[in-house]
Amino acid sequence: MIAEAALEALTSLLGDRLSRSKTDLEAHGRSESHFPLTPPDAVAYPASTDEVAGIVRICVDHGCPMIGWGAGTSLEGHGLAVQGGLVVDFTRMDAVLEVRAEDRVARVQPGITRERLNEELRATGLFFPVDPGANATLGGMAMTRASGTTAVRYGTMRDNVAALEVVTADGRVIRTGGTTAKSASGYDLTGLMVGSEGTLGLVTELTLWLQGQPAAIAAATCAFPGFNQAVDAVVETIQTGIPMARIEILDAASVAAVNGYSDADFPLMPHLFVEFHGTEAAVAAETEQFHEIARDHGCTGFEGATRPEDRTRLWRMRHHAYWAILASRPGSRAIVSDVCVPISMLSQAVEQTQADIAQAGLQAPILGHVGDGNFHAILLLDGSEAERRAAEEVSAAMIDRALAMGGTATGEHGVGLGKLKHMAAEHGAAWQIMGAIKRALDPQNLMNPGKLVPQGS
Amino acid sequence: MIAEAALEALTSLLGDRLSRSKTDLEAHGRSESHFPLTPPDAVAYPASTDEVAGIVRICVDHGCPMIGWGAGTSLEGHGLAVQGGLVVDFTRMDAVLEVRAEDRVARVQPGITRERLNEELRATGLFFPVDPGANATLGGMAMTRASGTTAVRYGTMRDNVAALEVVTADGRVIRTGGTTAKSASGYDLTGLMVGSEGTLGLVTELTLWLQGQPAAIAAATCAFPGFNQAVDAVVETIQTGIPMARIEILDAASVAAVNGYSDADFPLMPHLFVEFHGTEAAVAAETEQFHEIARDHGCTGFEGATRPEDRTRLWRMRHHAYWAILASRPGSRAIVSDVCVPISMLSQAVEQTQADIAQAGLQAPILGHVGDGNFHAILLLDGSEAERRAAEEVSAAMIDRALAMGGTATGEHGVGLGKLKHMAAEHGAAWQIMGAIKRALDPQNLMNPGKLVPQGS
Structure with missing residues (x-):
């Protein structure tokens, strides 16, 4: 709850840029993945640094939690006001x-x-x-x-x-x-x-x-008989020192979803989407070198995309893959895993994950940023408690396995609410050091409380 | 001072790897630049993480400062035990x-x-x-x-x-x-x-x-009529996107010192030393592109060094430049400045520094990592109080100017003792945040006290 006096002070600072409308609260309580609706007590729309500083001073005086908000695209519920309080929406500070x-x-x-x-x-x-x-x-x-x-x-x-x-x-x-x-x-x-x-x-x-901006950009797609071969091609490309600007992997299930959503017709096999940035001559040479390595690992259907519109279409398909996968099972939501492992462990990590998914009877296409050893299983949920539990178990097993391999619970999505329970296992005593830093800089625990550091300490 | 009980506990942990010999204390109280001899009370030579943890626990129990020590090559007195205590020398942990x-x-x-x-x-x-x-x-x-x-x-x-x-x-x-x-x-x-x-x-x-390891390495040296032209050539090279692996600048005074120390015969003009890493074809192309840009900025005497022994000799000369400059004025010590500025400000920062040096009547060759906007004036000191004061004034003016240009007091040497007094000006309120982190993680202020954070708070 937010104190009446705090609301008054905030309203006096912000006028109608302090909102308590139901629509606004719900819009700032929603998550793009599986977290339940968690509306804050109020939403502030500051227009300047001074206003943000004013908001912070008011909130500190009244013990009110503050949670920053951008586009609301977090997959781990970072912006949810789990202890109530004020969401600070930065969309008016966008210059x-x-x-x-x-x-x-x-x-x-x-x-x-x-x-x-x-x-x-x-x-x-x-x-x-x-x-x-x-x-x-x-x-x-x-x-x-x-x-x-x-x-x-x-x-x-x-x-x-x-x-x-x-x-x-x-x-x-x-x-x-x-x-x-x-x-x-x-x-x-x-x-x-x-x-x-x-x-x-x-x-x-x-x-x-x-x-x-690079003088030239060349993209390409290619299919592999198996996930491992695709990963091996990437590892060899990295070791050869060919600088890839993007290198994405999609399993056959992800490819099927992309085909359906984006009106494409990729063969239903694991794919790499790759891009090179550089001079005209360099990207041509790198594309050819990559093609040779990929061929050695069984790639077929190598298709270049050098025209801007073709590249735009390609990366739009990749960027929409999450929505494509959700749409492949209408009405579903998802737990999105995000482990990242040393690249030497990537094939093994994915293989064991696929076995877990099959054994649990789940639908969970896998795709990822293969050059970084970072992959996502999109664990689709039909709403049943049983399926959610099964998905949570697969996700937890992925994380335990990644940590045992020297990996991390989250390569890029962050801790938020979804990964908090894995922080102790990942960081050990170092997590307590994070807690000490938090207490030193935010002794009242008002800055996005309930996230990232050990709770209740 | 270190308590007798602490010395006993440390000796019981380390045996003769806890030293109080005068030679050892003085060897660990010396600096490579201008700081006075500051021997610690004792020196520990741990052989394992467990021993380091044991040392820390003993020191914490007895309120004894701990200062890590590597090769003793700091130019800012990082390892000096300014509040006494124990130097922890890591040279036996070198696997x-x-x-x-x-x-x-x-x-x-x-x-x-x-x-x-x-x-x-x-x-x-x-x-x-x-x-x-x-x-x-x-x-x-x-x-x-x-x-x-x-x-x-x-x-x-x-x-x-x-x-x-x-x-x-x-x-x-x-x-x-x-x-x-x-x-x-x-x-x-x-x-x-x-x-x-x-x-x-x-x-x-x-x-x-x-x-x-790159398949091919090519280095080169070239002379410019003025410092600015050399910097402009580097800026254009960066903007063209040519990836340099090293790009060093030496003013005419530095070149003279290098010639004398390393038996070389570079013309007495500002020089760039450059190196490219990549494939045979790429480094050849990059060297040629760089040469063209350099020529446009008035470079003469462009000399390639692709044979390993020539490159080794070149970079050894560069690495020994500090000693060469000290040797150019026998018996001198030096204050080594280390400012770093946004590259757009580099020419101006160096020009104004050279004017200050001339006006103060100092000897202070300038050289630096020009691609990073980082340069060093080696302010030579003859031992007189007047010269030291003049050098300190030039150094302080360099830093004030760098900060006004959006730069930093230290690009790579660190804060140590020499830059502590500039931290408040550089970081403002953020320096207090650093202090809060320090207090949270080292509440007794025993880890290298007297360095980096606000003192006495």
């Missing part, structure tokens, strides 16, 4: 504040989406490379340490956020990081904030590293 | 514990030096790319977030440490990070520890990302 082309940086507000950022950058010859598929906001992407299809080449949000402005839990506005290529000056607070899921503060501004 | 070629990771103890690590890796076809020049230990390099000549291509220690084992200030052994290409699971404690200068714990093991 590009500055682009410095020579230093390849852009300063943006957290509510801008990655698609709009890249539209605004188009004329500069630069782009922001992190691409989680969903049209998320940059603030949300930073807070969950998002990555996606291009991480194999350009890294994750950890690598692409240069600096942050953050309102900390005491209402102070701090700046972390900078726009130099490197610095050895003190603790890496930017790195600490990226992936902290709003538990240490509210981000009000991001400075991002940009990339030059 | 390569595991190399997993398929995942491109090596697990090592902190006391191994980067040169020996790369010798041990040679047969695997892999190497560890971070190269600060000095033959530092990997533990020391991680703690100072070291970088050096190759950061423009391979990043700093921030990018190349995958995981750590750390003994925290409560004597617990934690593991941070992992060997997956990415993870969204919790706070990035590895990133927090890297660059923390031993103020949050003692690192007992590192897992490092390795790189494939």
Whole structure:
């Protein structure tokens, strides 16, 4: 619950940008995956850093939880107000504040989406490379340490956020990081904030590293007789030092769903979708080298996509794969697993997962960012309790196996609500250190409480 | 001072690997730059993680400061026991514990030096790319977030440490990070520890990302009429997207010192030293493209170095440049500045620094990692108080100017003792957040006290 006095103070600060309408509360209580509706007590729409700082001071005075909100595309319920309180929706803070082309940086507000950022950058010859598929906001992407299809080449949000402005839990506005290529000056607070899921503060501004738009881009798709052969082709490509900009794997079930949803006709076999960025000559050579390696591993139906419209269609299909898989079983929701393993363990991890899925009698297409060892089983749920339990067991087994292989419970979706129960197993005593940092920076536990760190300590 | 009871407990743990000999204390009280001799009260030489944990528990019980020590190559006095206490020398923990070629990771103890690590890796076809020049230990390099000549291509220690084992200030052994290409699971404690200068714990093991040895390497040197032209050539090379593996700049005074020390005969003009890594065809093309750009900016005397022995000689000259510059004025010591600015500001920052040096009547050759915007003025000191004061003023002005340009007081040497006084100006309120993290993780302030965070708070 949120105190009346807090609501009054917030209304006096924000006017009608403090909302308690049922529609608004429900819109900010919804998740894109399987979590139940969890409406907050109120939603704030700040328009400036000063307003965010004001919101934080009011909430601290009244012990009111604060949860940041971007595009609401989290798959792990990051934005759900599980202890009630105020959702701070950043969609009105969505400006590009500055682009410095020579230093390849852009300063943006957290509510801008990655698609709009890249539209605004188009004329500069630069782009922001992190691409989680969903049209998320940059603030949300930073807070969950998002990555996606291009991480194999350009890294994750950890690598692409240069600096942050953050309102900390005491209402102070701090700046972390900078726009130099490197610095050895003190603790890496930017790195600490990226992936902290709003538990240490509210981000009000991001400075991002940009990339030059490649002179040439070539994509291709190819089919393999088995998942393992596709993975082996990728491992060999990496070892050969061929720089892939994207390398995605889809199992036969994912391909079937994509065919149905996107009116495509890929053969029903495991596929790789690959992309190269560089000079005309380099991407041509890399495509050919990759084709040779893929052929050695039994690939068939190698099909290039160099025209922009063909590439756009290809990656749109990949980005819509989650929705395609949901649509393949009308009315279903899903538990989306997100383990990531050392690449040497990837084939084994997927094979054992597929066996678990078959044994449990579940429908769960698998696809992933194979170059990073990160894959998702989309565990479809029909709504029955039995199926949910079976899916949760498969998901937990995937995670236990990934951890035993030196992997992680979440490659890119974050902890949120779904992975909290695996944190102790993954991090051991280091999880307590995370808790100590949280208590030091947010002693009242008001910043997205109930997430990421040990609870009730 | 260290309590007698603590010394007894440490001796009972370590036997003769707890030393109080004058020679040992002085060897661990010395700095490679201008800081006065600061011997600790004792030196410990642990041989295992368990022993380090034992040391920490004893020190915590007796309120004794602990300072990690690697190769003693810090330029900012990181290892000096300014509040007395125990130096923990890691040179007996110098093993390569595991190399997993398929995942491109090596697990090592902190006391191994980067040169020996790369010798041990040679047969695997892999190497560890971070190269600060000095033959530092990997533990020391991680703690100072070291970088050096190759950061423009391979990043700093921030990018190349995958995981750590750390003994925290409560004597617990934690593991941070992992060997997956990415993870969204919790706070990035590895990133927090890297660059923390031993103020949050003692690192007992590192897992490092390795790189494939390039099929071909080509280096080159070239002279420019002025510093600006050289910088402009580098900026254009970066913007063209030509991937340089190293790109170093030396002013005419640095070149003169190198000539004298290394028996070379470079013309007395600003120089770039550059290196390309890749396939035979790619490095040949990149060298030619770079040469064209350099020519457009007035470069003369472009000289390739593709034979391994020529490249080795070239980079040895570069790595010895600090000693060459010291030797150019026999008996001198130096204040080594280390600012880093956004690359768009580099020419201006160097020009104004050169003007300051001339006006102060100092000898201070300038060289740097130009691709990162990071440069060093080696401010030579003859021992007079007046010259020291003048050098400190020039150094402080460089830092103020760098901060005004959006830069940092230290690109790669770290804070140590030399940069502590600039932290408030650089980080503002964020420095207080660093202090809060320090207090949370080391409440007794025993881990390298007197460094990095706000003091006396």
